Amino acid sequence: MEKLLTLWHGSGVYNLTPGQAVMILVGMLLLYLAIAKKFEPLLLVPIGFGGILANIPEAGLALSALDQAIEVAKPAVLQQLATALGVTLDPLANAEAWREALKGVAHDGAAPDALRAARDIAVGVGYGDGMLYSFYRVAIASGIAPLIIFMGVGAMTDFGPLLANPRTLFLGAAAQFGIFATLFGAVGLSALGVMDFSLNQAAAIGIIGGADGPTSIYVSSVLAPELLGAIAVAAYAYMALVPLIQPPIMKLLTTQKEREITMTQLRPVSKREKIVFPIAILLLVAFFLPDAAPLLGMFCFGNLMRECGVVERLSDTAQNALINIVTIILGLSVGSKLMAESFLAVETLGILALGIVAFGIGTSAGVLMAKLMNMMSKIPINPLIGSAGVSAVPMAARVSNKVGLEANPHNFLLMHAMGPNVAGVIGSAVAAGVMIKYLG
Amino acid sequence: MQDMQLLEEGLSLMALGMGFVFVFLTLLVIVTTLMSKVIGRFFPEPVAPAVPVRGRGAAPRGQDDDVMVAITAAVHRYRRRHHR
Numbered sequence: 009m010e011k012l013l014t015l016w017h018g019s020g021v022y023n024l025t026p027g028q029a030v031m032i033l034v035g036m037l038l039l040y041l042a043i044a045k046k047f048e049p050l051l052l053v054p055i056g057f058g059g060i061l062a063n064i065p066e067a068g069l070a071l072s073a074l075d076q077a078i079e080v081a082k083p084a085v086l087q088q089l090a091t092a093l094g095v096t097l098d099p100l101a102n103a104e105a106w107r108e109a110l111k112g113v114a115h116d117g118a119a120p121d122a123l124r125a126a127r128d129i130a131v132g133v134g135y136g137d138g139m140l141y142s143f144y145r146v147a148i149a150s151g152i153a154p155l156i157i158f159m160g161v162g163a164m165t166d167f168g169p170l171l172a173n174p175r176t177l178f179l180g181a182a183a184q185f186g187i188f189a190t191l192f193g194a195v196g197l198s199a200l201g202v203m204d205f206s207l208n209q210a211a212a213i214g215i216i217g218g219a220d221g222p223t224s225i226y227v228s229s230v231l232a233p234e235l236l237g238a239i240a241v242a243a244y245a246y247m248a249l250v251p252l253i254q255p256p257i258m259k260l261l262t263t264q265k266e267r268e269i270t271m272t273q274l275r276p277v278s279k280r281e282k283i284v285f286p287i288a289i290l291l292l293v294a295f296f297l298p299d300a301a302p303l304l305g306m307f308c309f310g311n312l313m314r315e316c317g318v319v320e321r322l323s324d325t326a327q328n329a330l331i332n333i334v335t336i337i338l339g340l341s342v343g344s345k346l347m348a349e350s351f352l353a354v355e356t357l358g359i360l361a362l363g364i365v366a367f368g369i370g371t372s373a374g375v376l377m378a379k380l381m382n383m384m385s386k387i388p389i390n391p392l393i394g395s396a397g398v399s400a401v402p403m404a405a406r407v408s409n410k411v412g413l414e415a416n417p418h419n420f421l422l423m424h425a426m427g428p429n430v431a432g433v434i435g436s437a438v439a440a441g442v443m444i445k446y447l448g
Numbered sequence: 449m450q451d452m453q454l455l456e457e458g459l460s461l462m463a464l465g466m467g468f469v470f471v472f473l474t475l476l477v478i479v480t481t482l483m484s485k486v487i488g489r490f491f492p493e494p495v496a497p498a499v500p501v502r503g504r505g506a507a508p509r510g511q512d513d514d515v516m517v518a519i520t521a522a523v524h525r526y527r528r529r530h531h532r
Binding site: 170171174175177178180181184185187188189191192194195196198199200201207210211277278279280281284285288289292296297431434435438439442443446447 | 451452454455457458459461462464465466468469470472473474475476477479480481483484487488491492493
């Protein structure tokens, strides 16, 4: 009977907290959206599954060795940990209260030395870092995974349309207004007392408006790691929703006549221009914004491998095998941040709401900028391509093309929209660099 | 007062960030345009003009004449039918 009871106490059902149950359902919902609705399945499948893994009771896959020891170790070990951390445990309270007290100290307020000593004790007793925790440390906390993905994106990007019409860079710049407006929105919500975001957190939330998964993850891993789960989920979910979010805004801000504008055909771009361009960006970054160097440096490196034509094999690996491997690890690591304590909060709802506002504002700013440019210049510009300035490559460009075709069945805007689209990637990386410079 | 300070910080980050993004991308537009001009003028692609010349030169003369005869005949017949 005693043995049976031990087995029962060790089972998942006995230990499942309501929060974990809800998070497992959230993970299932993400899987459903990815599999049945085809929402960015490449990322949401690993993220959703990682979310479920992270919330398995007692397994502690997303916990460090120390957290795991605090969570499940025997009272004797807890006392050892308490001495290491410099906490006095109330001898009358039960083990649960001790765990709470230790958790509180371990997460804020403990000196690095004490933490290291406590960790050594936990490892000595036989606890190890959870699998997802290790993935997170290696892939995201170090910043490596989003950067390698960015390199792959660079290797997949064709700058041809942008080089043929460099003015479309302005559209990519305008659409970044979504990022900064949302930042201000998040700060405003805190000032009104609705939510409680610090400036760093507000900046990380704003980056969702850049519609660029790796950039969002990179920035939030630097500025607000505690919000990373919610931010990554919001960024990827809304990227999948671009075809639903953008068209109403685009139609609202343009007239039928503007949507029918046909654009002059793009000039052919020589191989040499394409090779020199990533180097030119890199030099500009080096001179003016070294903080954007990790993101744009990897991006340019990937693109140079693609265009230079002498390292086919490397470019192929960066575009396919490598980006796939890293996507799996990145997805699982993001999933590890979908733990009940941090995800089930009012802030998450705030992040989801602000994220969609960011998309909307970015889209409008891009379209309005395109209208302005159309009025100012002699060469006609269809305002619909402005919305592609929020990155979301190539989805946003396809949306521009589709809305353009609805207005004029002979008007193919896809190539024209690719210019602002890749400009948006550069723009959001620059915005990310500015934020990290200012707040990091 | 804490709130006002936060708002101010947010506003200044917004202005600074947006301004910098524009300045940077404007610079990029200028650099790109210059680069395209320089490359177009001083380092044009050598391959592009070579290909069509070789293609035309390689076609055998005799076959060319046959084709010309056939085309002329076809055009002639077409015109006659439509001028009626």
